[in-house]
Every structure is written in structure tokens, then in C-alpha cells.
Amino acid sequence: MRIVVLTKPVPDPASGGERLLPDFRLDRANSPTVVNGNDEYVLEKALKLIEAAGEGEVVLLSMAPADAPETMRKALAMGATSGVLVTDPALAGSCTVATTRVLAAALQTLEFDLVFAGVDSSDGFAGVVPAGVATLTGLPYLSWAAEIEPDTATRTVRVRRISPTGYDVLEAPMPALISGTQALGEPRYPSLKGIMGARAKTITVLSLADLGIDPGSVGSPGATTRVVDARPPEARAATRVIRDGPDEAARQVVDFLAERRLI
Amino acid sequence: MGDMVVIGELAPDGTLTKLSTEVATLARSLAEAAGVGATAVIPVAGADAAAAELAEFVTSVVVDGGAGPDATPSQRAAVVAAGLDGADHVLIPASPDGRDLAGALSALTGWGVLANGVAARWSDEGPVVVQSAFGGKLVTESAFIGGHGIVTIRPNAVTAEPLGSPGTVGTRATQPAGTIAPVALLDRIVAENAAVSIDDARIIVAGGRGVGGPEGFGLVQELADALGGAVGASRAAVDSGWIPYSQQIGQTGKIVKPQLYLALGISGAIQHKVGMQTAETIIAVNRDPDAPIADFADVLVVGDLFDVGRAMLVELRSRSG
């Protein structure tokens, strides 16, 4: 079985360094880049499925700046087999429409039984790329997976999709595209052996020309949205600290709730 | 400028979601500012009761049965795309289904998406959408290039306001644009411990690692009941198996915007903060006065959550008589 995992390099949310440049583009120099959190969960699931099957490959697919291999190595160290990086100077400033088109075009050059993606990314939170990629590639799309069970004999895949009240059991023929979250299980830490081995793994680099995509249709020239303003959020009022004993503290809190008409 | 379309969405039990009424209210006010019409589309056959409810908020509602009863959000998107009829902007609830629909609709139309908007206003160029970026560290305003686009709106960002007199309801069955690969719905499982949904709760009482175990969530639940709210949790509590993932708030859980967020034994890590920092009032109980949540709570009670929580219950119960 071959599983392609869409992995997006994002600024590390824990670094606190994410900011925009004066032209409202991400200042990539100011925070370290990591693999998007949700992508690590689906990658973990892909690795477990391959291990359980005793055969197969997990291929990473990223669209990112030219220094992305550094970030992809971390995912390769977890156990992915190889990587594909679509990078091109003309991609700078791409919106989700361009990203979706590029990832869909790159998938057409690969062979796979399943494609995994995170439900959303920690920098954009858009959560629209996976459904878009599935639409453009004609793949069945199963989202919000809490469990993924492929059946190689029948060439179908079953997914438990998180619903507001529980979950839905979905089924589709393979190949299919599945998005998932943390509910799939904690990602592993790379072993020392994994980290050493990752250096020797192949990352294939593709340009827009390799995919037959017109550079003018993506990046800043092809963007469908633009940022017109960015500012820090309104500061919250100073915190009122209550250090009295429980009964007095409770009285003050309930008074405060009454003042704000919350009870 | 063409009209504005707003997508109405149903809960699993077939009722209209509250978020749909919020998004419809926003679409109505944007359309008024733009001098264009606003039409709500519910792309689910037979959603007549929900349509009547949505017509309280927008002058024209259409139930489009083109996608069949068990259609996926992507298949519904294909029906919406085919029925756009000169409209230039589509507003969609930023729910899991809504995001799927928005992603597929964007791919079908080539229109851009401004996701998870918390507000929007009309400008000469179209809607300007306010979003929270990088886990709330920045507030951005964005516009579309090219005169059309898709906006998704977060729960509790807009207050739903009914019209003076309800709008009209119509039905149609639009032939979908393009072929979307079908997905079979085999079963719908209602979780045994299905809790009150936190998505659009007015009050959330959330517990973290400090709650100490599943029994500790008994007190969290009692406080939620006393306040008429829902129970939420940090990831540490979910990972420990004390409460289901559906209640997790934060980066990989839900983003909520209640009027009151009462955090018990939660440190306020950045990944948790991004899910709740826009709550109107934040009250935290933590025995560590230096926990990160002290920096963004309105009120911090320094103390043991069990002692303070029980005392609050007594106080609340005595006041409700």
C-alpha cells in the first residue's frame, strides 16, 4: 500500500515569533518552521497502517519554499519513505486556490492508494485545501477521521468521521483522500536511527514547469485574496486577582457574574 | 456586484444550526450595504422546517434538493456551484461540514476563500473580512481580488437578528456542476456519553489536568449545570481519557467564543488559548498565580479548584433560591 501524506511546513506556534512583514507576507525568518501539527497525526496513522500491513510506502508531499527539506527531514525521521517538494519562486504569495491546484497537479504525477491530510493548518486554519484537492483530482473525500481502516482485499476504506453528536461511519473505494486530527493518536518521536536514516532519504523536487502550471496563474499574480490590514488584537483589561479563601473568593466571583449579567 | 448567497446548515437531528442564523444575519447586512439581494440556500432535500426558520433572518430561502439526502458536503457544493446564478459572494458557516463545502466550492469555482471570519464589512471592492491569525496574535483584514469569493464565519461572531417579517421559501433541484466521487454513509453513531455541544454554548466550564481525573469532572459538570452551560476541556484532560475529544478546546480541538469561560485547573498554554481567548469573560481558578492564563483572564482566583468550585456551587445555589 502507498500512502501520500500532505505535509505543510508552518511557523512553530510555540515559538511566539510569527509575524507579518510590512507587505503583510509571513516573516519566515522570525520563527522556526515545523510540520503542521495535524499533519503529524495523519502521518503517524499512515506509518501505523504500513507497519500493520508489513509492506508499503509513505510519501510526503509539500508545497513550500526551497528550504522546506529541512522541515521535511523531521517527518522522514518519523519513518516516512520519501518526500516530494513542489517549490518555485513563482509560488511566493500563493492563496489556497493556487495551493489546491498545485497539490492536485503533483498528486497526478504520483501513484497511491490513499492520500492523507490534516483537517487544518495552525498558521492559516482555513481547512479548505483537502476538500479542494479531492474535488480537483476526483478522489472520494472523507474528512475529520478519528479512525481509518483500509481493506486491501475489497479496495475500500472505512472512516469514522467525528460528528457533533458522535461519529459517522463512511466508506469509499480506494484511492481516496482522507483528512484527520489528533483523535488518530499521538505522533511518535523520531528515534536516533530514524534521524540518521532521514538524511539518506530522497526528496524529489518539482517546479511549476514540471507540473505544467503557468507561473502567472499562481503566487502573488494569481492570488484571489489579499490582506489589507494587520494589527495586534485589542488588549484585554487587566486581570483581577482574587487571593481570598474559597468562600470569600466564591462570593466575589458570583458577584462579578451577576454584575456582568451572566447569572 | 451580484447577489450574496448564504448556506444554511442542518444539525444531525435535521434542525437548523444557530450558526446558520448568525451567518444569514451577516449576509443580510452586507447585502444591504452593497445594495444587492441575499438568498439563503439549504442544499438538503426536504429541509422545509429549517427553511421556514431561516426565513426569519433572510428575505429569500431556497431548499435545493439536487444532491440527494445522504450527499457529502462536497456533493452539496456541486449543487451550490451550479445554482449560483450570477451571485458573486457566498457566506458559509465555519463548521466541519461548512469548511468541506467551502473547499470543494472553491475548487469548482476558482474563487478564493477567507476562512473563519469573526466579522465582515462592505467596502467598494466587496466584503472585507476580519480574521484572527497565528492563534490570535494578530487580527487581519482581507479582501477578495477579482470581485468574488467565499467567506466562512465562526460561531458566536455575529448576533442573529430576525427580520421584521419573514422572507419567502422556495424549492428547486439543481443539477450538480461536475461529478463529485460519492462516499457511502454506513452508520450514524450517537456517542453514549454525548455531552452538550460546546460549539455555540453561551457558557463553558472547562477542566484541565488540575481536575485530576474523571471524578473531578463531576464538579465541572455540576458547575456547568448550575450556570446553564456546557463542559469543555484542555487537551491534557482529553489525552488522559477523562472526557471525550468532542469537548476539547484549542488548536486541535474546537474554537469557541462563549460569553463566559470558566477554566478550572488549566494553565492556558498557547494551543489552548487559541481556542478560547475571544470569550467575552474569562475566569480562571488556578493554584499557581504565575500560570500563563493569569495574563489573559479577566479574573484569576488563586486557590484549589475543588475548594473554590464547591464554594461557588454553594453560592450559586443559595442565590438561585
Ligand SMILES: Cc1cc2nc3c(=O)[nH]c(=O)nc-3n(C[C@H](O)[C@H](O)[C@H](O)COP(=O)(O)OP(=O)(O)OC[C@H]3O[C@@H](n4cnc5c(N)ncnc54)[C@H](O)[C@@H]3O)c2cc1C
Ligand atoms: C500540536 C499541538 C496541539 C495542541 N492542541 C491543543 C488543544 O487543542 N487544546 C489544548 O488544551 N492543548 C493543546 N495542546 C497542548 C498544550 O500545549 C498543553 O499541554 C495543554 O493545554 C495543557 O493542558 P492543561 O492546562 O490542562 O495542563 P497543565 O499545563 O498541566 O496545567 C494544569 C494547571 O492546573 C493547575 N492545577 C493543578 N491542580 C490544581 C488544583 N487542585 N487547583 C487549582 N489549580 C490546579 C496547575 O497549576 C496548572 O496551571 C497542543 C499541543 C501541541 C504540541
Ligand SMILES: Nc1ncnc2c1ncn2[C@@H]1O[C@H](COP(=O)(O)O)[C@@H](O)[C@H]1O
Ligand atoms: N502547502 C501545502 N503543502 C502540503 N500540504 C498542504 C499545504 N497546504 C495545505 N496542505 C494540507 O491541507 C491541510 C489543511 O490546510 P489548510 O487548508 O491550509 O488549513 C494541511 O493540514 C495539509 O495536510
